[in-house]
Amino acid sequence: MFSFVKHQITRQIFRMSQLKSSEKYLHKRCRATAVINPELSYRFYPGQLPIVDMTIGQLVDTAVEQWPNRECLVSTHQNIRMTYLEVVNRADKLAAGLKKLGLKRGDRVGVWGPNDFEWLLAFIAITRAGLIMVGINPAYQQNELNYCLEKVATSAIIAPTKFRRQEYGIMSLNAMEKCPSLKHIILWSDDHIKGAHRLKDVESLASRVEVEAIAASQNEISPNDGCNIQFTSGTTGYPKAPLLSHKSFVNNGRQTGYRCGLPNDHHKVCMNVPLFHAFGMIHGFVAGFHSGSTLVLESPVFNPKNSIDAIAREKCTVAYGTPTMWVNMIDIQERLQAPIESIRLGTTGGAYVTPMLMKKIRKVMNIDRISIVYGLTESTAMIFQTIPGVNQELNDTTVGRLHDHVEAMASEVVDENEQPVPFGTPGELWARGYCTMIGYWNDPENTLKTINKDGWLKTGDKFVLHANGYGEVVGRLKDMIIRGGENIFPKELESFFETHPDVLEAHVFGVHDDVYGEEICACIRLRENKKITAEEMCNYAKGKIAHYKLPRYIQFVNEFPKTTSGKIQKFMLRQQMESQGIVPIQKN
Numbered sequence: 001m002f003s004f005v006k007h008q009i010t011r012q013i014f015r016m017s018q019l020k021s022s023e024k025y026l027h028k029r030c031r032a033t034a035v036i037n038p039e040l041s042y043r044f045y046p047g048q049l050p051i052v053d054m055t056i057g058q059l060v061d062t063a064v065e066q067w068p069n070r071e072c073l074v075s076t077h078q079n080i081r082m083t084y085l086e087v088v089n090r091a092d093k094l095a096a097g098l099k100k101l102g103l104k105r106g107d108r109v110g111v112w113g114p115n116d117f118e119w120l121l122a123f124i125a126i127t128r129a130g131l132i133m134v135g136i137n138p139a140y141q142q143n144e145l146n147y148c149l150e151k152v153a154t155s156a157i158i159a160p161t162k163f164r165r166q167e168y169g170i171m172s173l174n175a176m177e178k179c180p181s182l183k184h185i186i187l188w189s190d191d192h193i194k195g196a197h198r199l200k201d202v203e204s205l206a207s208r209v210e211v212e213a214i215a216a217s218q219n220e221i222s223p224n225d226g227c228n229i230q231f232t233s234g235t236t237g238y239p240k241a242p243l244l245s246h247k248s249f250v251n252n253g254r255q256t257g258y259r260c261g262l263p264n265d266h267h268k269v270c271m272n273v274p275l276f277h278a279f280g281m282i283h284g285f286v287a288g289f290h291s292g293s294t295l296v297l298e299s300p301v302f303n304p305k306n307s308i309d310a311i312a313r314e315k316c317t318v319a320y321g322t323p324t325m326w327v328n329m330i331d332i333q334e335r336l337q338a339p340i341e342s343i344r345l346g347t348t349g350g351a352y353v354t355p356m357l358m359k360k361i362r363k364v365m366n367i368d369r370i371s372i373v374y375g376l377t378e379s380t381a382m383i384f385q386t387i388p389g390v391n392q393e394l395n396d397t398t399v400g401r402l403h404d405h406v407e408a409m410a411s412e413v414v415d416e417n418e419q420p421v422p423f424g425t426p427g428e429l430w431a432r433g434y435c436t437m438i439g440y441w442n443d444p445e446n447t448l449k450t451i452n453k454d455g456w457l458k459t460g461d462k463f464v465l466h467a468n469g470y471g472e473v474v475g476r477l478k479d480m481i482i483r484g485g486e487n488i489f490p491k492e493l494e495s496f497f498e499t500h501p502d503v504l505e506a507h508v509f510g511v512h513d514d515v516y517g518e519e520i521c522a523c524i525r526l527r528e529n530k531k532i533t534a535e536e537m538c539n540y541a542k543g544k545i546a547h548y549k550l551p552r553y554i555q556f557v558n559e560f561p562k563t564t565s566g567k568i569q570k571f572m573l574r575q576q577m578e579s580q581g582i583v584p585i586q587k588n
Contacts, residue, residue, distance in 0.1 A: 073297070098131065108152045113188075120275065122158045146174075146178040148231055373386075462474050504526060
């Protein structure tokens with residue numbers, strides 16, 4: 001397994017060394033016509049901030065040197081406040097404890113839980129120990145957890161004992177039966193559970209000398225080593241595991257924070273977004289450590305009232321959120337009229353953002369600068385972002401300008417050859433640069449489908465790139481639903497619904513929603529003489545799939561529109577459902 005990672009890292013280094021200039025690239029793409037066409041949609045900006053060779057651990061050390069006694073983390077729901085020095089001291093104890101358990105460099109360690117301070121502590125410890133952190137969605141059910149842990153041969157998992165209705169401790173222990181590599185369950189709890197370690201006990205395992213050795217060994221970790229695996233899904237609907245490097249994490253956070261304006265002052269950031277997502281990891285944690293920000297965890301999972309309360313009480317100057325989160329915060333603030341005059345900067349992304357929402361954020365939340373970001377897990381995180389000072393129309397109608405040190409173009413297939421399209425013309429967005437993933441873990445076939453031989457990452461998004469470097473997402477080539485910032489793939493849900501004994505066929509797609517951007521609609525054909533209600537079908541799914549994947553609409557049909565070749569025409573299904581005024585399920 002390690003040889004695969006080493007091979008992928010070597011490929012990435014080679015790709016980076018082979019990056020072409022704009023002129024050479026355009027000449028290659030246009031050699032069929034022997035004309036260099038400056039109108040073709042390609043952009044690259046070298047930028048003011050150079051790319052740095054640095055690991056997460058070295059970034060943490062740099063932050064502690066600059067701001068040792070500044071508050072690094074405030075967890076309002078846990079009543080915990082920690083300085084930068086306190087965070088790294090505890091993280092190094094945990095890192096030494098993980099090594100004491102027998103974990104070795106390159107081993108994968110899952111972190112599964114809500115936005116508690118232990119989540120951030122675990123991530124720092126894992127990366128400073130030379131291990132690879134595996135982010136796991138806190139909404140996952142048992143089968144989803146098992147799949148992820150087994151997919152990347154996870155050696156340990158760090159989680160709370162339970163959260164809401166999820167018995168994380170029991171589920172983690174159950175996962176050991178399906179994942180033979182899983183040897184250690186580490187729980188942030190005061191309770192003793194047979195077969196599991198308590199987090200605080202692991203922090204106490206190592207001697208003082210072993211703890212001090214963690215800081216002394218940071219230069220032994222390469223910036224090109226993998227530091228994080230975040231699960232995503234491809235067109236097949238089955239989760240894939242992009243491996244991201246220290247270098248891509250550190251630099252993407254640096255570029256993002258710089259463009260957002262974080263280094264200009266000491267900011268207190270209301271996180272809102274989950275830490276296991278790229279948004280929270282990069283724009284929250286990494287950009288925060290570059291700028292000395294104080295990260296405020298206002299709630300274990302997003303709660304709009306808690307967010308408004310935290311902004312007012314902690315006098316937060318920055319807030320992040322998906323469009324859905326901002327809609328909900330606006331609704332609460334219009335009713336509460338809380339004193340949130342301190343907030344100056346905001347960021348949104350992860351789903352389509354309307355100009356009207358941007359105007360409401362400015363008006364209701366009293367924010368002068370609200371920026372939009374665009375990216376994907378395979379590109380570490382952000383590759384387009386608003387530039388400060390740009391006119392409001394450009395700010396509100398695009399996903400921002402291309403990040404520095406990243407190449408981008410919009411491409412299309414013409415006569416079986418992929419070619420860049422002119423500026424302002426829709427095409428598939430391709431990107432290339434330091435932030436491209438190392439590869440999908442143990443999946444060279446899908447890696448080669450996503451990253452071509454020249455190092456271009458095919459995003460699967462239909463995109464318009466303008467000559468000024470700004471871009472617009474106009475559609476998705478991949479059959480994917482984005483509901484409130486969560487990526488949902490129809491095939492996974494179709495396969496699940498077809499496990500019901502009364503279901504003959506199921507097809508899932510997204511329909512427009514004013515709050516979430518898209519909602520899930522499932523059209524189901526039942527077996528002959530079978531009857532079931534939408535509510536019963538929804539109840540069948542509860543506890544078996546994550547809550548955010550539950551359809552808002554379930555419709556029963558007798559047949560599906562098809563092409564002459566027998567393929568289902570989902571766009572016609574969508575049109576039919578929306579024209580009929582589909583009724584949402586009354587969930588219990």
